Amino acid sequence: MSKQYKAAALISGGLDSLLAAKVMLEQGIHVEGINFFTGFCVEGHTAAIRKKQQDKPKRNNALWSAEQLGIKLHIIDIVDEYKDVLINPKHGYGANMNPCLDCKIFMVHKALEWVKDNDFDFIITGEVMGQRPMSQRKETMPVVANESGAEDLLLRPLCAKNLPMTKPEKEGWVDREKLLAFHGRNRKPQMALAKEFGFEDYASPAGGCCFLTDENYSKKLVDLWQARSSRDYEMDDIMLLKVGRHLRPKPYYKLIIGREEGENKFMQGYTKMFTSIKTVSHAGPLCLVDGATDQDDLEYAAQIVARYSQGKNEDAVTLQINKLETEPYEVTVEPLTADAVKQDWHV
Amino acid sequence: MSEHRLDARRLLCPMPVIKTQNKVNELQTGDVLVVTCTDPGVLNDIPAWCRINGHEVISSHQRDDEIDIEIRVC
Numbered sequence: 001m002s003k004q005y006k007a008a009a010l011i012s013g014g015l016d017s018l019l020a021a022k023v024m025l026e027q028g029i030h031v032e033g034i035n036f037f038t039g040f041c042v043e044g045h046t047a048a049i050r051k052k053q054q055d056k057p058k059r060n061n062a063l064w065s066a067e068q069l070g071i072k073l074h075i076i077d078i079v080d081e082y083k084d085v086l087i088n089p090k091h092g093y094g095a096n097m098n099p100c101l102d103c104k105i106f107m108v109h110k111a112l113e114w115v116k117d118n119d120f121d122f123i124i125t126g127e128v129m130g131q132r133p134m135s136q137r138k139e140t141m142p143v144v145a146n147e148s149g150a151e152d153l154l155l156r157p158l159c160a161k162n163l164p165m166t167k168p169e170k171e172g173w174v175d176r177e178k179l180l181a182f183h184g185r186n187r188k189p190q191m192a193l194a195k196e197f198g199f200e201d202y203a204s205p206a207g208g209c210c211f212l213t214d215e216n217y218s219k220k221l222v223d224l225w226q227a228r229s230s231r232d233y234e235m236d237d238i239m240l241l242k243v244g245r246h247l248r249p250k251p252y253y254k255l256i257i258g259r260e261e262g263e264n265k266f267m268q269g270y271t272k273m274f275t276s277i278k279t280v281s282h283a284g285p286l287c288l289v290d291g292a293t294d295q296d297d298l299e300y301a302a303q304i305v306a307r308y309s310q311g312k313n314e315d316a317v318t319l320q321i322n323k324l325e326t327e328p329y330e331v332t333v334e335p336l337t338a339d340a341v342k343q344d345w346h347v
Numbered sequence: 348m349s350e351h352r353l354d355a356r357r358l359l360c361p362m363p364v365i366k367t368q369n370k371v372n373e374l375q376t377g378d379v380l381v382v383t384c385t386d387p388g389v390l391n392d393i394p395a396w397c398r399i400n401g402h403e404v405i406s407s408h409q410r411d412d413e414i415d416i417e418i419r420v421c
Contacts, residue, residue: 037361060361060388063395072400077365239359265412269357 005173006030006120007155008111011073013061013209015190015202016126016158021069022197023157024124027174031124033073034114035062036107038082039238040211061203068199078110079235086212087231091143096218098210100132101140108148115153122153122168129159130184138162158182158190211242220246223347227254227291236273240288243267246347247304253291254347255301257308271322277305280330281318284309298323299331306335348377356413360388364396371402371420378420379405385412393418 009021011033024031066073085106089099104127111123127136127144141163145154152167160169161181169176182189194202211217220241225231227248243263244256256274258264264286270276274288275298287305289298298321306317312335322328353370355363363384370380382393387409393416394404405417 035361037365041361060364060392060395062361063364063392063399066399067395070399073396075361075365075368075396077362 004028004030005122005168006032007122007124007168008115008118008120009033009071010107010111010123010125011035011062011065012126013063013065013203014126015187015194015199016128016131018065018068018126018199018202019190019193019197020124020126020157021065021071022199023179024174025069025071027178029174031069031071032120033062033066033069033071034111035073035075036078036110037075038103038210039079039235040082041209061209065202068202074114076110076114078106081110082106083233091140094213096213096215097221098212098218100213101143103210104144105147108144108150108154112148112150112153121173122155122166123150124155124157126158127156128182128184128190129156129162155179217241220347223248223254227251236270240267240270240290244285244288245308247341247345248347249300249304249342249345250291250297253289253293253297253301255304256288256290257305258285258287272324275324276322277302277319278322279306279309279311279317279319281316281332282306282309282311282314284311284317284319299333302331303333303336304341306333307338307341309335311335348375348379350379350381353380353382355382355384355389357385359386360392363389364392367393367418368396368400371400371418374420376420380418380420382416382418384414384416387414389414389416 007024007029009017009031011017021031063073085099085102089102091101094100108123115123129136129138129141145151155166155168156163158180159182160176160179162183168174224237240256243266244258246254246256248254258267267286267288270288274290277287285305285308289301302319305319309317311317315334316332317335318330318332320328320330351374353366355366363386367382374380390407397404397418402421403419405419407414407416
């Protein structure tokens, strides 16, 4: 009986990785999925936090893909290790703070470690040549294979025929003739293949689940680093960048103001880590204060928070200020006018 | 066979799934794990993880803002 070869598939939850794994399964390869959690794969978090979006499905697309394929999925937390990729990308950033090429190299390298530890034979990804401007170009795809250390153990089933032969092809573990030659940004071939395999309801063909490609998110991250004079972050930092409106009235402090009930509730969990302000006399948002502030700053912050409350047009709004390790106290302030909330405060 | 508990409150998916996965990997077949979470996404994600990895969801209970999911390691 011939050996059944084993492939670790990088499963993002998008269509391409789903198809790549299916192509391998069709060739009798044993496939298990690996999904890396960087902390920026926050696709489902907005829905989880914001009450208004609670009607949207909250499924994890990587798990959904694995279930469709009938394969195991290993979700691996790489939040800490990923910091170095984001902070010091050898190949630089894309349009925003997305270090796509370094990210892909790192993930393939981690997958290679997993393959060795688990006695698997090779790695597959759903990459398609020419589909992404940074990591999926003809010039950069060999860079991923080389710098990750995977070399010819990295097989891209969807575009393998456009690339040099890999070990699984040379050794006959897989049949190269049954691999594909997709290229470019046209998604129709993938959609046709999905139909052929009977996949419906897959995640958006545009793919991508990384908030580092988002312009607004990236601006908030850069602002965080500038304010702290340090290109570093913790998990809580990157979660809070997803929540609320961020205003920086002074360089040394920022206000995170909840936009709706779900966000206020989520931010409540951070009130033991940050000074917080909430309205008492009127319905209004919860605000977290990030930075070192004095009494005057907090009263001014209270005026700003009052601006976003139901009492914004009143003469006076009472708010409670909760500083860490001190008793909460109330202040009554006049809400700032709309004009006084400067546009350039918004991060 | 023994019962274990895991606190995954305040974590957003997929972290509760990752914590569950890592805890289950430490347990023996037949052990029961009760995971307490606050992200309603776990109602889909933890059962999905159990299905694809061959473990059994015995029950899930939602009370106020917390969800308990009881898993038997298979």
